[in-house]
Amino acid sequence: MLEQLLSKVRTYHPGADTDLIELAYQYAAKAHEGQFRASGEPFFNHSYNVALILCDLKMDEPTIAAALLHDVLEDTAVKPDVLRTEFGAEITALVEGVTKISAYHFTDREIAQAENWRKMLLAVTRDARVILIKLADRLHNMSTIRFLSPEKQHEIAAESLYLYAPFAQRLGIYRWKSEIEDMSFEVLYPDEYRVLHDAWEHRQESRHHHLERWRALLDEAIASSGIAYRLSVRPKSLYGIHKKMERQHKPFAEIQDLIGMRLVTDTVENCYGLLGLVHSAFRPVPGAFTDYIQMPKINMYQSLHTSIVGPDEVIAELQIRTEDMHRRAEYGIAAHWRYKEAGGVSVAHKPGAKEDIESRLDWLKQMLSWQDDIKDVREFMQAFKVECNFEQVFVFTPGGKVIKLPHGATPIDFAYAVHTDIGTHCYGARVGDKIQPLNYVLKTGETCQIMTRKSAHPANHWLSWVITARARAKIRRFLHDQEQSHANK
Numbered sequence: 001m002l003e004q005l006l007s008k009v010r011t012y013h014p015g016a017d018t019d020l021i022e023l024a025y026q027y028a029a030k031a032h033e034g035q036f037r038a039s040g041e042p043f044f045n046h047s048y049n050v051a052l053i054l055c056d057l058k059m060d061e062p063t064i065a066a067a068l069l070h071d072v073l074e075d076t077a078v079k080p081d082v083l084r085t086e087f088g089a090e091i092t093a094l095v096e097g098v099t100k101i102s103a104y105h106f107t108d109r110e111i112a113q114a115e116n117w118r119k120m121l122l123a124v125t126r127d128a129r130v131i132l133i134k135l136a137d138r139l140h141n142m143s144t145i146r147f148l149s150p151e152k153q154h155e156i157a158a159e160s161l162y163l164y165a166p167f168a169q170r171l172g173i174y175r176w177k178s179e180i181e182d183m184s185f186e187v188l189y190p191d192e193y194r195v196l197h198d199a200w201e202h203r204q205e206s207r208h209h210h211l212e213r214w215r216a217l218l219d220e221a222i223a224s225s226g227i228a229y230r231l232s233v234r235p236k237s238l239y240g241i242h243k244k245m246e247r248q249h250k251p252f253a254e255i256q257d258l259i260g261m262r263l264v265t266d267t268v269e270n271c272y273g274l275l276g277l278v279h280s281a282f283r284p285v286p287g288a289f290t291d292y293i294q295m296p297k298i299n300m301y302q303s304l305h306t307s308i309v310g311p312d313e314v315i316a317e318l319q320i321r322t323e324d325m326h327r328r329a330e331y332g333i334a335a336h337w338r339y340k341e342a343g344g345v346s347v348a349h350k351p352g353a354k355e356d357i358e359s360r361l362d363w364l365k366q367m368l369s370w371q372d373d374i375k376d377v378r379e380f381m382q383a384f385k386v387e388c389n390f391e392q393v394f395v396f397t398p399g400g401k402v403i404k405l406p407h408g409a410t411p412i413d414f415a416y417a418v419h420t421d422i423g424t425h426c427y428g429a430r431v432g433d434k435i436q437p438l439n440y441v442l443k444t445g446e447t448c449q450i451m452t453r454k455s456a457h458p459a460n461h462w463l464s465w466v467i468t469a470r471a472r473a474k475i476r477r478f479l480h481d482q483e484q485s486h487a488n489k
């Protein structure tokens, strides 16, 4: 087992410090000796598998070592001091972080989740590797969930679906997000899962046939341009299809765009080059094009998204991106702790990498600072869900600056996103060349000009008009301060 783990680490990091991993392996195996999982296997198999899962993200040695040790503080007699003496501060901090996240128990599940969110947020802003270990832990626990009682299964699956999957998505690790979703889906909605699973299998052959056809058609459209590219098929998660069926109120048979393809090329220019070729060879579906290269998602995801209509009116979803964007979409935040394929130099040591991590964690830091203004955990949860929603709109300031807002945002959200003072004193909005009410829902591409005056102030009903955590927190703060000053008069 040890040799298998070490050789896996060496495949992506030939010069790895395997002594550290070996030491952690021996130590954890001994600490968990005599303990067993619900499945009947030795407990240490779990720790070992969590380490293996992290190898898929090509994580550094401290992370792999901490993964092996991740349950020793919680489930054995080992104390943090001892761990610190044996393995040092870095690894101990990682293990303590994972233990802390796992340790909170609350009676009310919703609150428990909100509290966990806070803990996770704090852990991530300190060291995102903590959350990567926790996610790997959850992935493995989900894969062995059938050995637990139905109640326990349900509880864990719900938490995974509503807490951990969105977190994986937010950190840009889309593979893990889909895996967690599909495993939770199977536990929470077994009937729907089974039906969809069978239907999906049933369509396997026709899907394959369509794909080969698309491959030939795309080759034909692109070949003469000389642009080098590779076509990869995007795995679609069953839960994703399930959600689409619910959203569109359609049965599986009517869900058309099940073919997801990806064109990966070398440069940004070639991405646009490919887009042009594809759009002139096939009819694009109106409104389906999104340019996430110019407008990256908050987690820095970049790609061009479009849908095209092929022969027999079959629709395909197409993503176009560079190799670099592709890697970032696969590994997400983990990309910062990965080793370069050959060089053996940690990417995190590359100049500029630090700033990159910082900007990726910006949204988390902001959530935490708003947290002071959001006293009710339920409200915090709600705010988090909105911030987690990837449906974004891009609205322009009169000066041409782009403000990213969640779908459903109003001019008040916009005003507070620009500046707190503008939010506090706004009384109206000009969107394009029309005056719109403050609860108007902004759309991508619109230009919004906020009208302010000194005497204008937030009112209680604004709370029902805003959708962003920032605006909500600022309005609450203002109303609270006003109440205080009235009370003091």
Ligand code: MN
Binding pocket: 046, 070, 071, 137
């Ligand atoms: Mn564990």
